[in-house]
Amino acid sequence: xxxxxxxxxxxxxxxxxxxxxxxxxxxxxxxxxxxxxxxxxxxxxxxxxxxxxxxxxxxxxxxxxxxxxxxxxxxxxxxxxxxxxxxxxxxxxxxxxxxxxxxxxxxxxxxxxxxxxxxxxxxxxxxxxxxxxxxxxxxxxxxxxxxxxxxxxxxxxxx
Amino acid sequence: xxxxxxxxxxxxxxxxxxxxxxxxxxxxxxxxxxxxxxxxxxxxxxxxxxxxxxxxxxxxxxxxxxxxxxxxxxxxxxxxxxxxxxxxxxxxxxxxxxxxxxxxxxxxxxxxxxxxxxxxxxxxxxxxxxxxxxxxxxxxxxxxxxxxxxxxxxxxxxx
Amino acid sequence: xxxxxxxxxxxxxxxxxxxxxxxxxxxxxxxxxxxxxxxxxxxxxxxxxxxxxxxxxxxxxxxxxxxxxxxxxxxxxxxxxxxxxxxxxxxxxxxxxxxxxxxxxxxxxxxxxxxxxxxxxxxxxxxxxxxxxxxxxxxxxxxxxxxxxxxxxxxxxxx
Amino acid sequence: xxxxxxxxxxxxxxxxxxxxxxxxxxxxxxxxxxxxxxxxxxxxxxxxxxxxxxxxxxxxxxxxxxxxxxxxxxxxxxxxxxxxxxxxxxxxxxxxxxxxxxxxxxxxxxxxxxxxxxxxxxxxxxxxxxxxxxxxxxxxxxxxxxxxxxxxxxxxxxx
Numbered sequence: 335x336x337x338x339x340x341x342x343x344x345x346x347x348x349x350x351x352x353x354x355x356x357x358x359x360x361x362x363x364x365x366x367x368x369x370x371x372x373x374x375x376x377x378x379x380x381x382x383x384x385x386x387x388x389x390x391x392x393x394x395x396x397x398x399x400x401x402x403x404x405x406x407x408x409x410x411x412x413x414x415x416x417x418x419x420x421x422x423x424x425x426x427x428x429x430x431x432x433x434x435x436x437x438x439x440x441x442x443x444x445x446x447x448x449x450x451x452x453x454x455x456x457x458x459x460x461x462x463x464x465x466x467x468x469x470x471x472x473x474x475x476x477x478x479x480x481x482x483x484x485x486x487x488x489x490x491x492x493x
Numbered sequence: 494x495x496x497x498x499x500x501x502x503x504x505x506x507x508x509x510x511x512x513x514x515x516x517x518x519x520x521x522x523x524x525x526x527x528x529x530x531x532x533x534x535x536x537x538x539x540x541x542x543x544x545x546x547x548x549x550x551x552x553x554x555x556x557x558x559x560x561x562x563x564x565x566x567x568x569x570x571x572x573x574x575x576x577x578x579x580x581x582x583x584x585x586x587x588x589x590x591x592x593x594x595x596x597x598x599x600x601x602x603x604x605x606x607x608x609x610x611x612x613x614x615x616x617x618x619x620x621x622x623x624x625x626x627x628x629x630x631x632x633x634x635x636x637x638x639x640x641x642x643x644x645x646x647x648x649x650x651x652x
Numbered sequence: 653x654x655x656x657x658x659x660x661x662x663x664x665x666x667x668x669x670x671x672x673x674x675x676x677x678x679x680x681x682x683x684x685x686x687x688x689x690x691x692x693x694x695x696x697x698x699x700x701x702x703x704x705x706x707x708x709x710x711x712x713x714x715x716x717x718x719x720x721x722x723x724x725x726x727x728x729x730x731x732x733x734x735x736x737x738x739x740x741x742x743x744x745x746x747x748x749x750x751x752x753x754x755x756x757x758x759x760x761x762x763x764x765x766x767x768x769x770x771x772x773x774x775x776x777x778x779x780x781x782x783x784x785x786x787x788x789x790x791x792x793x794x795x796x797x798x799x800x801x802x803x804x805x806x807x808x809x810x811x
Numbered sequence: 812x813x814x815x816x817x818x819x820x821x822x823x824x825x826x827x828x829x830x831x832x833x834x835x836x837x838x839x840x841x842x843x844x845x846x847x848x849x850x851x852x853x854x855x856x857x858x859x860x861x862x863x864x865x866x867x868x869x870x871x872x873x874x875x876x877x878x879x880x881x882x883x884x885x886x887x888x889x890x891x892x893x894x895x896x897x898x899x900x901x902x903x904x905x906x907x908x909x910x911x912x913x914x915x916x917x918x919x920x921x922x923x924x925x926x927x928x929x930x931x932x933x934x935x936x937x938x939x940x941x942x943x944x945x946x947x948x949x950x951x952x953x954x955x956x957x958x959x960x961x962x963x964x965x966x967x968x969x970x
Contacts, residue, residue, distance in 0.1 A: 335877060338886070368886050391868075393886050400812060400903070409815070409845055409870050409886060412903045416584070416732035417604055421577035422899070426877070426889045435623060437607035437630075444600035445576055459628075462619040464594060469618075471596075494718060497727070527727055550709075552727050559653060559744070568656070568686055568711050568727060571744045575891035581740070585718070585730045735922055736898035743893070753941060755948075759921035763894055766914035777946075780937040782912060787936075789914075 337367040339486060340427035342443070343377025343458075344436035351434040354456055355380035356387075357479035358431055363390025365487060370395060370427055371404075372419070373411070377433045379404035395423040421445050429486045432473065435459035443473060452489035456482045496526040498645060499586035501602070502536025502617075503595035510593040513615055514539035515546075516638035517590055522549025524646060529554060529586055530563075531578070532570070536592045538563035554582040580604050588645045591632065594618035602632060611648035615641045655685040657804060658745035660761070661695025661776075662754035669752040672774055673698035674705075675797035676749055681708025683805060688713060688745055689722075690737070691729070695751045697722035713741040739763050747804045750791065753777035761791060770807035774800045814844040816963060817904035819920070820854025820935075821913035828911040831933055832857035833864075834956035835908055840867025842964060847872060847904055848881075849896070850888070854910045856881035872900040898922050906963045909950065912936035920950060929966035933959045 339362050343355055359369050359381035369385035371378035373394020382392035386406040394407040397419045403410040413419040420438065424430055424446040432443055435458040443461075446453050453473035463469055474489070476482035498521050502514055518528050518540035528544035530537035532553020541551035545565040553566040556578045562569040572578040579597065583589055583605040591602055594617040602620075605612050612632035622628055633648070635641035657680050661673055677687050677699035687703035689696035691712020700710035704724040712725040715737045721728040731737040738756065742748055742764040750761055753776040761779075764771050771791035781787055792807070794800035816839050820832055836846050836858035846862035848855035850871020859869035863883040871884040874896045880887040890896040897915065901907055901923040909920055912935040920938075923930050930950035940946055951966070953959035 335880070335887070336885070338877075391886060393870075393888075395888070400815075403812070408813070409868065410812070410903070411870075411872070411888060411899065413736075413899045414734035414902045415577065415736060415892075415899065416580065416734075417607055418574070418577040418580035418731075418733060420604070421575065421580065422888065422890045422892065425575070425891045426887070437603045440620065441600045441603035441607060444596045444603055445579070448576055448596035448600060457623045459623060460621040460625060461599065462621065464616045464618060466619060494721070494728070495726070497718075550727065552711075552729075554729070559656075562653070567654070568709065569653070569744070570711075570713070570729060570740065572740045572895075573743045573893035574733075574740065574895060575893075577890075577892060581729065581731045581733065584732045585728070733895065734898065734902070735925055736892065736895040738922070739893065739895035739898065755921045755925035758938065759918045759925060762914045762918035762921055763897070766894055766918060775941045777941060778939040778943060779917065780939065782934045782936060784937060 337490060338370055338427050339367045340370040340423055340430045341377065341381035341433065342372065342430055342439050343433040344439055345374050345376040345378070347376040347434050351377055351457070352380040354479050355433045356384035358433060358482055359384025360388045361479060361483040363388035365483065368393060370423060372396065372423060373403050373407060375404060379406065382406040395419050417441065424451060425449060427451060428490045429454065431482050431486050432456065432458040447471060447473070454482045454485045454489065496649060497529055497586050498526045499529040499582055499589045500536065500540035500592065501531065501589055501598050502592040503598055504533050504535040504537070506535040506593050510536055510616070511539040513638050514592045515543040517592060517641055518543025519547045520638060520642040522547035524642065527552060529582060531555065531582060532562050532566060534563060538565065541565040554578050576600065583610060584608060586610060587649045588613065590641050590645050591615065591617040606630060606632070613641045613644045613648065655808060656688055656745050657685045658688040658741055658748045659695065659699035659751065660690065660748055660757050661751040662757055663692050663694040663696070665694040665752050669695055669775070670698040672797050673751045674702035676751060676801055677702025678706045679797060679801040681706035683801065686711060688741060690714065690741055691721050691725060693722060697724065700724040713737050735759065742769060743767060745769060746808045747772065749800050749804050750774065750776040765789060765791070772800045772803045772807065814967060815847055815904050816844045817847040817900055817907045818854065818858035818910065819849065819907055819916050820910040821916055822851050822853040822855070824853040824911050828854055828934070829857040831956050832910045833861040835910060835959055836861025837865045838956060838960040840865035842960065845870060847900060849873065849900055850880050850884060852881060856883065859883040872896050894918065901928060902926060904928060905967045906931065908959050908963050909933065909935040924948060924950070931959045931962045931966065
């Protein structure tokens, strides 16, 4: 079964996040993975562009119609499920890489961890328990796109 | 339109969380609200029991079949959507009250805030930005069930 | 477990269909069933009105926001799932009563029969196999609202 | 935007239907279309195999986990939405080609027609109104895989 990796992050993002997402998408495609995103702008568009750049497949799982799809998608699923599509996106991924933070992105982190799917974050939001302590099954934090992709591939391969 | 309030929290919870959820459910029903939950055990069952105790309506939005429904539900929606039902649950609520923390619960907090729906937490997990700062649109924290319900009703009534 | 019956039918319907749906909703509520509909206008609104008239519960499973809800709903689920909500609606029902025909209604008939859920039709569309023959597991046809409700209750009770 | 065509049909199908679905998948891929299916066995697997045979993309929109995916998929969406995935599948298609009949397949026909998406059938079930008449917006009937693909492409191109 082909490796499928979701790259999640906000529609409105910084230039640094956009550059990171593009590199993450490119490195994942070079490693032979299909890159799944929410199909929109910002981090999603950058990761798709990176995947296409490397000749890989970029699949968008959109909340609404295909008219909202970013231009680099090989396939655009027009779920018309609204934000419920976040659950479909992460359930289809072997591992999730997060670039940046937003409420939508956090829902994807939480839905992935709920399923036991590994999550690697690159500068995203932090989650603590009620006492402010780190959670035992928190996402893995990476410092660079290279580290994030390496950690993601290792998590899937059980490495 | 009748007020609809979602009470979210983990299936596996402490006795304190269970007691708090029951009081939250009861107070909401006494205030005339329909109490929506994920329909399962733990916090969800306790909030439903509280609502029924006060003669109110308890609606469960289940991830799977009705056989999983807790016994105090007036209506059980068997969505068969898996965790995507979390989005359906919070999208149907005017405000969300959270008792305790889990990844599933956090996804509901995030999906609600993504929609701009107010969230009141009673001992749940905390979310910080990448730098460890509090978020400007974070959920409201309450210390008691009474405070939580009061804050929830105020948030809806714009009070 | 309380009996839950979905009443399905088109938004745009005839006066006869509206009157039939209202009677179906009323008779179901009198029999103690929760009446589920898609929450919109036409057949859905009439069935909800009938259920409320008899002091019963009318639950709407809406494709979008609660602002689209008909006025007689006790509870309005704002799924934001678009037409995927048809699957949620019929999966929550012990039996489905259909009044009139439309493509949306037919999808509900098909999704219910796919699950093995009994379907009773009152003047709806007909489905034939490729050779034009009736299907062995086709919906039951009723001639009056009274017959439809009787057949629906019998189907659930195995009578 | 790349053309996306859904090929729908039953899991349990005849040898003739399987051969037809394979040819439909192959011809669609040769025409440059992405072939979407429900990702399972029978007609779905055959259409995917045909698409891969021609070097095209075969995308499966599964009701559950990726372990149920047929072996010829380029991408497998594990929606975990149950039969609600039928709505996601057809909403993502520019046109739907149906090979054979079943309740699940009929729900896809109905959901597509509900959206106004063109549907071409190759031996599927028939739908009539309450009086037994053909519907004005019924699917187009084709007699061979070649005719079905030609009609599907013409419907999309407005030809």
